[in-house]
Amino acid sequence: MTILELENVSKTYGGGPTEVHALSHVSLSVEAGAFVAVMGASGSGKTTLLSIAGSLENPTSGEVRIDGRPLSSMSRNDKARLRRRSIGYVFQDFNLLNGLTAVENVSLPLELDGLPAKKAQAVAMEVLDGLGLSERASSYPDQLSGGESQRVAIARAVVGERRLLLADEPSGALDSTNAEAVMRLVLAACHRGVGAVVVTHDAHLASWADRVVFLRDGRVIDQTMPPAGPESLLAPSPEL
Amino acid sequence: MSIKHSLLALLSEGPKYGLQLRQEFEAKTGQVWPLNVGQVYTTLQRLESDELVESDGLGEDGPRRTFRITSKGDSELSTWLHTPPDLTSPPRDELTIKILVALDLSKVDVHEVIQVHRRYVVELMQQWTRLKENESGFDLRLALAIDAELFRLDAVVRWLDAAESRLNRAFSEPPRIETSQPLRLRRRMGVR
Helix, strand or coil: CEEEEEEEEEEEECCHHHCEEEEEEEEEEEECCCEEEEECCCCCCHHHHHHHHCCCCCCCEEEEEECCEEHHHCCHHHHHHHHHHHEEEECCCCCCCCCCCHHHHHHHHHHHCCCCHHHHHHHHHHHHHHCCCHHHCCCCHHHCCHHHHHHHHHHHHHCCCCCEEEEECCCCCCCHHHHHHHHHHHHHHHHCCCEEEEEECCHHHHCCCCEEEEEECCEEEEECCCCCCHHHHCCCCCCC | CCHHHHHHHHHCCCCEEHHHHHHHHHHHCCCCCCCCHHHHHHHHHHHHHCCCEEECCCCCCCCCCEEEECHHHHHHHHHHHHCCCCCCCCCCCHHHHHHHHHHCCCCCCHHHHHHHHHHHHHHHHHHHHHHHHHHHHHCHHHHHHHHHHHHHHHHHHHHHHHHHHHHHHHHHCCCCCCCCCCHHHHHHCCCC
């Protein structure tokens, strides 16, 4: 089942001589459980693509569908509800709310969606526990390490019945061990059926994805083929 | 990859015979580097003639001949482990040469050449990462060997990204008067 579909999406900012084509005729499909990385240099349109995919911005032309529903036919309220219920966002700088504890940060989207606070926090605790963070649940963001903060941000992005995870350089500020832990969390979410799109300039991160799409000057220029079985990389048993 | 020193390292743990050395070499490198038994015996002969190992097989050849490290071999192993490899001379990297050559060919789109290589390297990285995802939790040596390969390939992608960015800048700016770089340095870097 296709969770996210971008069909011939273009985005232009400004007009006249200052017109900038951030995205040009981009088409992209993400199935349930698929992990797609979008690679490109700064200014290639990665963040614009993610904003449009997450209904945070409207395309200039083209259509975006989430779970088969076209965003162009949704009201502002419908989109807000879709974002709360179906889409999880992870940002490079975590974007945790400093006045809330880790568990409150995670439970907030559920509460905004009408779930009673106690129930929401119980669900949030479950997710934090699954990420090895139950002991940090009462900590505030400024008491968490970078790796812990990003895990809380991922917990917030996957809590509830989210179907789509959108991440912008999710491990940009982390060391390689914590970055790997973050990518394993994204992968685990995909194994549960979540579709994920991670935009990054980092090949190391992108290599966790099933498919890597290359973006240049707002256009999709290439993508990787499904990787062959890893066994092919191991040494064959030498003949005696 | 120094087979010679890897075998010395294995023998520093105690005497071993050839087949055993091959098996342990593969196990300790996470089966990432293939090694055939012929390479093992050729290397052992060379080590023996250099007095870095000795055998107590007394004329006996083949799989039952046991080798042990000598004190000279111990010293050689320690020196090797503590000596950084010579990284001063850039290797004659085929990929670098291809991009440099593509620059001079008017019929070739160098960006396309860069992307072909970038895609290939990222696909390879995906394969290595799958292997880590599936197996490395159980095998520390394999995880370390895969990390080494992933960082090496990542450096290739970074160089391709930097090359593309440098080319974009070079093509968008007015041509500059070239300063004459020392000829020897240009030759050493493989630049015409």
